[in-house]
Structures are given as structure tokens and as C-alpha cells.
Amino acid sequence: xxxxxxxxxxxxxxxxxxxxxxxxxxxxxxxxxxxxxxxxxxxxxxxxxxxxxxxxxxxxxxxxxxxxxxxxxxxxxxxxxxxxxxxxxxxxxxxxxxxxxxxxxxxxxxxxxxxxxxxxxxxxxxxxxxxxxxxxxxxxxxxxxxxxxxxxxxxxxxxxxxxxxxxxxxxxxxxxxxxxxxxxxxxxxxxxxxxxxxxxxxxxxxxxxxxxxxxxxxxxxxxxxxxxxxxxxxxxxxxxxxxxxxxxxxxxxxxxxxxxxxxxxxxxxxxxxxxxxxxxxxxxxxxxxxxxxxxxxxxxxxxxxxxxxxxxx
Numbered sequence: 005x006x007x008x009x010x011x012x013x014x015x016x017x018x019x020x021x022x023x024x025x026x027x028x029x030x031x032x033x034x035x036x037x038x039x040x041x042x043x044x045x046x047x048x049x050x051x052x053x054x055x056x057x058x059x060x061x062x063x064x065x066x067x068x069x070x071x072x073x074x075x076x077x078x079x080x081x082x083x084x085x086x087x088x089x090x091x092x093x094x095x096x097x098x099x100x101x102x103x104x105x106x107x108x109x110x111x112x113x114x115x116x117x118x119x120x121x122x123x124x125x126x127x128x129x130x131x132x133x134x135x136x137x138x139x140x141x142x143x144x145x146x147x148x149x150x151x152x153x154x155x156x157x158x159x160x161x162x163x164x165x166x167x168x169x170x171x172x173x174x175x176x177x178x179x180x181x182x183x184x185x186x187x188x189x190x191x192x193x194x195x196x197x198x199x200x201x202x203x204x205x206x207x208x209x210x211x212x213x214x215x216x217x218x219x220x221x222x223x224x225x226x227x228x229x230x231x232x233x234x235x236x237x238x239x240x241x242x243x244x245x246x247x248x249x250x251x252x253x254x255x256x257x258x259x260x261x262x263x264x265x266x267x268x269x270x271x272x273x274x275x276x277x278x279x280x281x282x283x284x285x286x287x288x289x290x291x292x293x294x295x296x297x298x299x300x301x302x303x304x305x306x307x308x309x310x311x312x313x314x315x316x317x
Contacts, residue, residue: 014074014103015039015315016163016214017243017259018252021078023048024057030064037252039243039315040074045090046081046108054086058093065098072315076139078106082115088122095126099136104162106139109170111146113157120158135160143167143218144174148200155207163214164204165245169221171200183220183232195235205240217241223248233258260312261305269302269309 020038022029024045033041043064049057061077079090095102107119116138123136138160142151148171155164169182177196178188189196201217208215217236220229233244233255244255261269271289276299279287287294 013311014162014214015311016074016216017312018255019074019076019216019243019245020249020252021048021219021245021247024061024064025049025053027060027064030060031068032249034064034068034070034073036073036249037256038073038246038249039252039256040076040104041070042076042078042106042245044078045086045094046078054080054089058090058097061094062097065094065101074103075101076104076106077102078108079119081109082107082118083109091119091122092126095123095132095136096130099127099130099132100134102136104137104139106141106165108141108167109144109147110140110142110154111144112150113153116140116154116157116161120160123160137162139163139165139216141165141167141170142200142204143170145171146174147171148203151200151203151207152210155211155213161211161213163216164208165216166197166201166204166218166241168197168218171197181221183218184222184225184228185231198239201236201239201241209240214242215240217244219245219247220251221247223251226250226254229254230258261309265305266309269305272298272302273306 016039018038019040019042020033020036021042021044022033024030024043030043043061045054045057045061065075077090077094080086091105105119105123107115110116119138127135138158139162140154142148142154142164143166147154151164155161169179172179180188205215207213217232220232222228229251236244237258241259243259244251246252246255272294275287275289276294279294
């Protein structure tokens with residue numbers, strides 16, 4: 005099995021979080037516009053309902069039709085008493101229907117290695133035909149400092165994710181809401197989250213991984229969500245975690261190349277190929293120089309467009 009083989013071809017412009025309880029919420033998420041649905045066993049499930057949440061998650065993965073959406077389960081953090089039961093029970097119960105496991109509050113490469121090893125044993129026991137990939141949430145001071153090593157920790161690892169709420173708590177950074185700009189952002193002469201977000205993107209790109217921005221809590225503020233998505237896209241993120249179905253279409257739109265961007269990318273590739281055919285290393289388009297770096301950026305746009313077009317067929 006090669007659980008990492010799909011890491012570069014999955015489309016994850018939006019990941020919709022849904023609590024493992026109640027079941028009706030998962031049903032709605034399975035029919036949403038999201039590219040991926042994450043059934044959550046961590047923060048959204050009360051401590052005395054963890055077992056019921058696992059049972060509900062198993063039922064949902066077994067019974068619901070998620071279509072072409074990527075299916076994800078977020079387990080509890082590894083420092084508590086629930087994560088190992090989350091893995092054993094859910095993977096044994098519905099592992100064949102799960103694409104990814106999301107690990108919250110990853111502090112070191114050893115956290116990912118532990119989940120990788122346990123998954124390997126469960127998959128062997130269940131004789132699963134394919135491996136389950138991993139996503140790592142970077143949302144602590146320790147995780148930020150170790151993000152480079154985390155990105156290299158496992159062949160299963162597909163995605164690095166920024167978790168702004170827990171990161172703010174870990175760093176003791178005052179914040180009035182999760183993902184929103186507030187008066188503390190206005191006071192700071194710059195982007196308060198730039199360092200950790202840039203580190204996540206760089207570590208992901210250096211290791212062939214996806215990178216996802218964390219959620220925007222104000223689900224009735226589409227303008228704020230769009231600004232948050234645009235900032236993340238400008239920094240190189242692939243998509244956005246969403247907490248409400250109404251957020252997914254906007255995220256999908258922001259993290260998709262526009263028609264103008266696709267047309268311009270095609271022009272760049274065509275102009276450069278014509279220049280190479282004339283034994284030139286650079287070309288010109290609309291008065292601007294085009295070189296190999298320009299073509300690499302353009303081909304990235306075209307590859308993403310192709311991935312989106314394939315999903316919509």
C-alpha cells in the first residue's frame with residue numbers, strides 16, 4: 005500500500021468540519037459543496053459523548069454517500085485518553101471508507117510517527133486494501149518550531165494545517181475570535197500570523213504536501229471570510245477549513261484559478277514554447293519577459309485548473 009500516492013492529486017479547496025454528533029449534521033455535510041468533509045471527534049464532541057461520537061462516525065462512513073468528497077476523521081489530541089480508541093474503533097469499523105486521519109495539536113514528528121505505526125497495525129489486522137493518509141494540524145508553539153521535521157515525518161502525511169485558535173492560546177496571543185481580524189490585529193504593524201503560516205506553506209511545498217488555512221469563525225460574515233481566504237491564497241495555501249456549509253462555495257471560488265488567470269497561463273506556456281522552438285531561453289508577452297520560472301508558475305495554475313475541471317465532470 006502507498007497511502008501517500010494521492011497527496012498531490014486530491015482537491016481540497018474547502019474542508020467542512022462537522023461534529024460526530026448529531027447524525028443529521030453529517031448527512032448535510034455529505035451533500036455540501038465542500039471538497040472534503042471532516043467528521044470531528046475532538047473539540048465539538050463533549051468528553052462524556054466520545055464513545056457515542058465514534059459510533060456515529062463509523063455509521064456515517066459506512067452508510068452515507070460522500071460522492072467524490074475526500075472523507076476525513078479528526079481524532080482527539082494524542083496527550084489525552086481518547087486518541088488511541090478513536091483510531092482503533094473507527095478504522096476497524098469503517099477504515100475502508102476513510103481517506104484521511106487529521107491529527108490535532110501535532111507537537112513533534114514523533115506524534116505523526118505514533119499514529120502512522122498504529123494505523124499500520126490496524127490496517128494489517130483489517131486487511132485494508134488501501135492505506136489511510138494523514139493531516140497534521142500545526143496549532144501550538146512546539147508544533148511551529150518543529151514544523152520542518154513534522155513535514156518529513158511520514159510517507160502517509162499529505163497535509164499541514166494552520167490552527168489559529170489553539171495556536172493563539174498556546175502562544176498567549178490575545179485574540180477575540182478564531183480566524184477573524186480584531187483590534188489586536190489592528191494594533192500590530194503587520195500580519196500577526198505571518199511567521200507560522202509562511203512556515204507551514206514552505207514546509208509543505210518542500211515536501212510535496214498540501215497546506216490548509218484554519219477556519220473563520222464568523223460564518224455570517226462572508227466579506228471577512230473572503231478576505232481571510234484571499235490572504236491565505238496569496239501566501240500559497242491550497243484551501244480553507246470551514247465550519248458552516250455556507251462557507252464552502254466561497255472558499256472553493258477563492259482557491260480556484262479565475263478564467264482570466266487560466267487564459268493568461270496558457271498564453272505564457274505557448275509564448276515560451278515558441279521561443280524555445282526558436283532556440284531562445286526567454287520570451288516576451290504583452291511587453292513582459294517570460295522565463296522558465298514564469299512557465300513553472302503558469303503550469304501550476306493549469307494543473308490546478310485541470311484538477312478542478314476533472315472533479316466537476
